Amino acid sequence: MIKLTEYLTAINGINHTPALDPDAVEIHGAYVSDMLSDVMGSAKPDEAWITIMKHLNVIAVASMTGIPVIIFAKGNTPDAAVCDKALEESISLVSSTLSTFELAGILYNLLRS
Amino acid sequence: MAEYWYYADGFEERVQEQLHNNPEAEVDLDFAIPEKDFNTAGKGSSELKNLLKRLGVDSDVLRRIAVASYEAEINVAAHSKGGVMKSAVHDDLIHVRFEDDGPGIADIEQAMIPGYSTADDLVRELGFGAGLGLPNIKKNSDAMHIVSDIGSSTLLEFFIFFG
Ligand SMILES: Nc1ncnc2c1ncn2[C@@H]1O[C@H](COP(=O)(O)OP(=O)(O)O)[C@@H](O)[C@H]1O
């Protein structure tokens, strides 16, 4: 397990929900997909979600699936309405310029070490 | 009119008994689902989830209900002319019905196949349209029932027991 704080540093990420303490968010694993039904069908509760999708329905999907943190790849940045909705649902939002491959690889290594 | 039933192991009798006795629900919750409005679609599932959480429903069960219900809501918005979501919360189970205004499902067995989708470009751009919605509803339900035909409305209902 690592804390979101540690991952944020490793990926040079931007935290779009600073009102939610990244030290209190634990990452045990992640699911990588841009198909929303795939996430709802296969992501496990408490997994982080790495994706390039950033519209409002993504927050609903995370909320229904029990996902505590979404990492947006390739510089995709959620707009204010999406961040507000995420706050309402207590879901942390992070973006990074790295690719999904790199984001997953870095997390994998951190969780392994 | 074509009809499809799915029962998880051991649930057929409980569901048929529920339908036969038709007891009054503890709480009824109704929502409209307009066509192609993906911001409104999801409100019903979200409210339902909050209500059940307050009532102390187990988190695993809650998640199954939330996923099944959200997928069904998205389907009404994505594939029909709009419809309604009607949730009935009972002591021991939840029964959620989705009724829409058509155009219906031509072949329900085919629609149930993982990966089968007739979703349009708008729906696909949003990341829906993987053809996994109906399989997800089935996977998370104790029972699922679809009544439909091409040119008619669609009824989809599912049952999930709390214990
Ligand atoms: N309420 C509905 N009205 C009409 N057709 C539907 C409805 N729900 C599902 N379908 C049909 O079943 C197909 C499969 O649904 P689903 O498994 O949820 O996948 P998806 O929504 O990704 O296409 C849809 O593409 C559509 O053709």
Ligand SMILES: [Mg+2]
């Ligand atoms: Mg669907």
